[in-house]
Amino acid sequence: xxxxxxxxxxxxxxxxxxxxxxxxxxxxxxxxxxxxxxxxxxxxxxxxxxxxxxxxxxxxxxxxxxxxxxxxxxxxxxxxxxxxxxxxxxxxxxxxxxxxxxxxxxxxxxxxxxxxxxxxxxxxxxxxxxxxxxxxxxxxxxxxxxxxxxxxxxxxxxxxxxxxxxxxxxxxxxxxxxxxxxxxxxxxxxxxxxxxxxxxxxxxxxxxxxxxxxxxxxxxxxxxxxxxxxxxxxxxxxxxxxxxxxxxxxxxxxxxxxxxxxxxxxxxxxxxxxxxxxxxxxxxxxxxxxxxxxxxxxxxxxxxxxxxxxxxxxxxxxxxxxxxxxxxxxxxxxxxxxxxxxxxxxxxxxxxxxxxxxxxxxxxxxxxxx
Numbered sequence: 001x002x003x004x005x006x007x008x009x010x011x012x013x014x015x016x017x018x019x020x021x022x023x024x025x026x027x028x029x030x031x032x033x034x035x036x037x038x039x040x041x042x043x044x045x046x047x048x049x050x051x052x053x054x055x056x057x058x059x060x061x062x063x064x065x066x067x068x069x070x071x072x073x074x075x076x077x078x079x080x081x082x083x084x085x086x087x088x089x090x091x092x093x094x095x096x097x098x099x100x101x102x103x104x105x106x107x108x109x110x111x112x113x114x115x116x117x118x119x120x121x122x123x124x125x126x127x128x129x130x131x132x133x134x135x136x137x138x139x140x141x142x143x144x145x146x147x148x149x150x151x152x153x154x155x156x157x158x159x160x161x162x163x164x165x166x167x168x169x170x171x172x173x174x175x176x177x178x179x180x181x182x183x184x185x186x187x188x189x190x191x192x193x194x195x196x197x198x199x200x201x202x203x204x205x206x207x208x209x210x211x212x213x214x215x216x217x218x219x220x221x222x223x224x225x226x227x228x229x230x231x232x233x234x235x236x237x238x239x240x241x242x243x244x245x246x247x248x249x250x251x252x253x254x255x256x257x258x259x260x261x262x263x264x265x266x267x268x269x270x271x272x273x274x275x276x277x278x279x280x281x282x283x284x285x286x287x288x289x290x291x292x293x294x295x296x297x298x299x300x301x302x303x304x305x306x307x308x309x310x311x312x313x314x315x316x317x318x319x320x321x322x323x324x325x326x327x328x329x330x331x332x333x334x335x336x337x338x339x340x341x342x343x344x345x346x347x348x349x350x351x352x353x354x355x356x357x358x359x360x361x362x363x364x365x366x367x368x369x370x
Contacts, residue, residue: 005282011239013271014049014264018057021239025231028224032059035220036164041185041196043208046224049264052199055224056166065164065197070172076180077102077146079173084152087111087161094143106141109159149184153192162193170200182211189218227261235263236270243274244283251290258296260341268302269295331357 011020024030032055035042044052056065066086070079081091088111094104142158144151170178185208188194198208205223209215233256240246247270259265274280277289314337320329335356339348 006242007281008243008271008274008279011242011271012267012274014267018054019267020242021235022054022058023231023234023238024058025227027226028222029055029059032222035222036195038220039189039193039195041189041198041215041219043219043221044197044199044224045202045205045207045221047203047262048201049262050227051224051263052201053168055222056197056199060164060166060197063163065166067166067168070167070169072172072174074173074177076177076184079167079177079181080146080149080152080184081105083165084155086165087156088159089155092141096143102145102147104143104145107144107155108141109155111159149187150191152184153188153194156194157192164195164197166197166199168199170198171202179211182208182215186212186214186218227263229256229261232256232259232261232263232266235266239270242282243279244286245274245279246286246288247273248288248290248293251293251295254295255299258299265299265302269298272298272302331360334360 006020009015010017013019028051032042032044036059044055046052068079068082068086074082084091084107087109089107089109092106092108094106096104142151142155144155146152173181185196188196200207203225204210205221208219208221233252236247236252251273255266255269259269273290273293277287279287279289314333318330318333320327332353335353336344336348338356338360339352343352
């Protein structure tokens with residue numbers, strides 16, 4: 001009998017907090033930890049819900065970093081402003097214009113920490129009971145141009161900031177903002193001790209280097225997508241011990257084979273099975289679960305539950321940006337959805353796409369409705 005009671009949705013499924021059955025992977029977690037001490041920017045990428053944010057939360061405490069959530073409306077100025085705010089600056093519009101014609105900003109640091117004070121507080125330290133205590137540092141406002149990375153670096157260095165800066169959902173940023181920030185990253189690396197942890201959903205390992213080739217050697221990319229069968233088995237096993245459950249071996253074998261190596265699908269399938277079996281928390285006695293349950297059907301229900309999002313993407317892509325005579329967007333998506341999964345995982349060459357389209361036209365599928 002277990003001493004502590006856990007809820008099933010605290011163990012399995014996708015939640016806001018780090019899952020209790022989090023499993024460290026040698027080629028992911030160890031690589032991430034090793035590179036945090038190499039004074040390089042770290043890029044964590046992979047498919048949605050494959051453990052990118054959990055990797056960061058498992059490794060870093062809140063006191064080790066500040067986090068900025070990227071938005072699809074952010075310009076480079078907005079991103080720089082959000083970074084300064086996360087560090088502890090208050091941003092106000094200045095009356096001074098920059099050479100580009102835009103107004104500068106006044107950045108005043110009001111964050112907590114042992115930082116060198118400016119002005120009349122310089123050199124002072126508050127002492128209580130013989131111990132130095134954390135102060136609310138008040139500095140003279142700095143006049144900055146938000147689009148000038150040199151000003152941003154100067155402001156960060158001014159307060160001796162030394163934590164990691166995490167940029168969550170970097171893929172949400174407009175492409176031009178991503179590109180512009182990649183050029184700023186080189187300056188951050190060369191002119192400060194600040195290291196960024198950039199988290200985004202994509203599959204190309206060298207996306208940031210593609211935007212700025214000078215980032216080669218200055219960033220390290222970590223792919224979280226690969227979940228081996230043994231890793232998935234450890235996720236389930238750790239959850240079993242917390243909930244005092246035992247999943248049927250045949251069910252688990254079928255689940256791993258039909259999960260497409262997705263930890264998200266495995267987590268959701270285990271949670272749904274627990275809920276369907278009325279096991280909502282830790283059981284007083286060991287219970288067997290999953291006997292005579294078809295894992296493939298369960299996975300299909302989970303995937304169908306998310307189908308609306310992907311169907312909308314396919315429809316919107318097929319319509320294209322504008323009406324064209326040959327309806328090429330429709331044929332491009334036709335070629336993709338008519339490929340085997342193994343082909344998609346390896347990537348499609350232009351010749352493969354062309355061959356699929358020719359096959360479609362030969363079958364009189366020109367008026368295909370996607």
